Amino acid sequence: MLTNKGKYGLKAMLFLARLEPGDSAMGAEIASANNIPKKFLDAIxxxxxxxxxxxxxxxxxxxYALSRHPRDIRIGHIIRTLDGPLAPLACASKSAYVPCQDCQDLESCSVRITMSKVRDAMSDILDGMSLHDMIVFGRAPNADLMYNI
Known part of the structure; x- marks a missing residue:
């Protein structure tokens, strides 16, 4: 599940992505425009x-400004930076794998296998989508067709 930290980070990045090239925004402006606590936003x-x-x-x-073009910043990278691995369970994570203490057979664990598929689906969407795509996706009436959602 996306935490408030991840959600606020996405909102801040979208705000910055919508700025004119060469412009920047103060933290207070970003916080006010997105209803984010300023101190929390500063840490993000x-x-x-x-x-x-x-x-x-x-x-x-x-x-603040983006350091790269919005097409070059992946949503998955933002979320992993702020919230950590995308996997719903540590045993399904590729980057932060931790086996479950109660698991009898890792290879046949239906919970781990299912959550690994969830992780892969999330990763496919979030790593395939840039900030630019997210802005376009938010505006287009049939944008869900772009990603076969």
């Missing part, structure tokens, strides 16, 4: 900056 933007998706500049004319 710091993580996104550390992951190389956002750049910041202090002083007059400063603020």
């Amino acid at each position: 933007l710091l993580e996104l900056r550390n992951a190389g998706m956002v750049r910041s500049k202090k002083g007059p004319g400063g603020g």
